[in-house]
Amino acid sequence: MSSLEIQDLSVWFGHDENRVDAVKGASFAVPSGASFGLVGESGSGKSTILRAIVGLIPTWSGQIRVDGAPLGKKRPRSFFKDVQMVFQDPYASLHPRHTVDQVLGETLKLHGFKDVDTRIAKLLEDVGLGQPFRFRYPHQLSGGQRQRVAIARALAPEPSVLLLDEPTSALDVSVQAEVLNLLSDLRESRALTYLMVSHNLAVVAHMCDETAVMKDGEIVEVMGVEDMRAMTPAHPYTRHLLDSSLGYKPSDAQSA
Amino acid sequence: MEKLLDIENLRVTFPTRQGEFEAVRGISFNLGRERLGIVGESGSGKSMTGRAILRLIRPPGRVEADRLEMEGRDLLGMSEREMQRVRGEQISMVMQDPKFSLNPVMRVGEQIIEIYRFHTGASKRDAYAKAIEMLQAVSINDPERVMRAYPHEMSGGMGQRIMIAMMLVTEPKVLIADEPTSALDVSVQTQVLSIIDRLVRQRGMGLIFISHDLNLVASFCDRVLIMYAGRIVETCAADQLHQARHPYTRGLLNSLPRLDAPQPRLEALKRDPAWTLAPSVSGRI
């Protein structure tokens, strides 16, 4: 069980005229065992927040607290067992010359598990991939199959916080349903805490109690699931997002 | 209907440890100046269908077909050199994995400029201007920065839009778009789709739109092929997708979470072995 708190987080890349301020003073809190959503404009800094939390970007200011303890620039060893991330891009995040078996096996060994063999089989089953996939390389898998491997890898160390960056956008809707059900079950049985980025508002509403909406590096509003379902946001950008989520209208083509 | 693509009995086969694996098992369809959606579960052969049309299946994988024609020209019989001209100029494909298809050590701008000049012979200056214009068209607000950036400096959705800009800059007759908007927020998605939509309506481009987003396909496309295990199990007009009859299609529709109606659990598909055995439905009109 772990809670996650972000306070006045700013993240930037480069310096001088090349500086990009990707996140500007973001704050939110995810109680232990809760599921929190991040939605918003493409390029608004959602992935950057997740990557700053796991320590992939050194250039940040503000506070990040896991279970009340503020994180420094260096993460303690235990952090990487506790907090796991599923990356947005299932292609880039798997080593091209490692089989599924190697990917999962190495993660398990790294975190000191002994019964590696049975755990790999169980993980594959949990994410809906059978034994035939165990010895395949990433290029022999479809997009959705790769994402399931990435989720299995994140679950392997039995973390308490999962940072999920578009975990189901590469999945078909049925596998998405299975994975979301799986994530819900795991959250319940293992009391996991989720921070989840998605462009699919229905997915976020299904999974999350609260959701932050981002635009241009800033959080414009934190919205409860009831307001989302009732389509009663506080900020005009959120209203625009909710309206756009209703499907494509040819009239949009004329006005765009 | 004026045909751009004509495909009959297309098969894609991979040798594996367990023997031959048929990713696409004899599908037939054609494409006019329309928006054709392809939906279906993960692994059903959507991407391999798209890649096969462009002959982008890596050996030892094999592509076979009784017919694979672009405006009456046989694509399977072409030399690799001829195919290089077809790719980009006649048929472009936006790959499902944008970052994977961009060159990681080359600036975004150089990549767009290079592809444009290869196919049009334009001057560097014109190509630069064209590249900026295309990036703006896909709603990239700071195109000058993006031109100078490397792919890893781009967000997921920016990478996807760069790929779309790159594939449209040569004004192809057919665009195969494999999950082109899965990393975009719904607002930018609408903007990007409206550009593609205009190319279909005004320039008569043919579009194959591969997507998991059933609601989007239903509202954006003209007709839909529904794939399962390498075959087409059902076809319908896009606006009839929500009334589809096949239990597999119904299963896909029922597994969607809904914003307007909370469910404690989502319904997952219960597969029937008979679906795999049923012959492929024709997607020709």
Ligand SMILES: Nc1ncnc2c1ncn2[C@@H]1O[C@H](COP(=O)(O)OP(=O)(O)OP(=O)(O)O)[C@@H](O)[C@H]1O
């Ligand atoms: N390594 C980097 N170097 C420079 N700029 C970067 C880098 N990584 C990200 N950025 C910039 O930071 C901004 C935010 O990117 P981020 O990936 O967080 O967006 P996002 O909200 O996840 O978008 P998407 O929904 O498209 O994935 C973008 O403008 C991007 O170009």
Ligand SMILES: Nc1ncnc2c1ncn2[C@@H]1O[C@H](COP(=O)(O)OP(=O)(O)OP(=O)(O)O)[C@@H](O)[C@H]1O
């Ligand atoms: N090189 C390969 N060797 C063996 N099998 C392969 C290879 N490439 C793809 N496949 C298999 O072919 C099938 C079809 O793959 P394809 O990429 O077309 O699926 P898809 O419908 O696009 O799925 P997704 O929605 O997940 O992207 C999958 O089961 C995949 O595992």
Ligand SMILES: [Mg+2]
């Ligand atoms: Mg992102």
Ligand SMILES: [Mg+2]
């Ligand atoms: Mg695919």
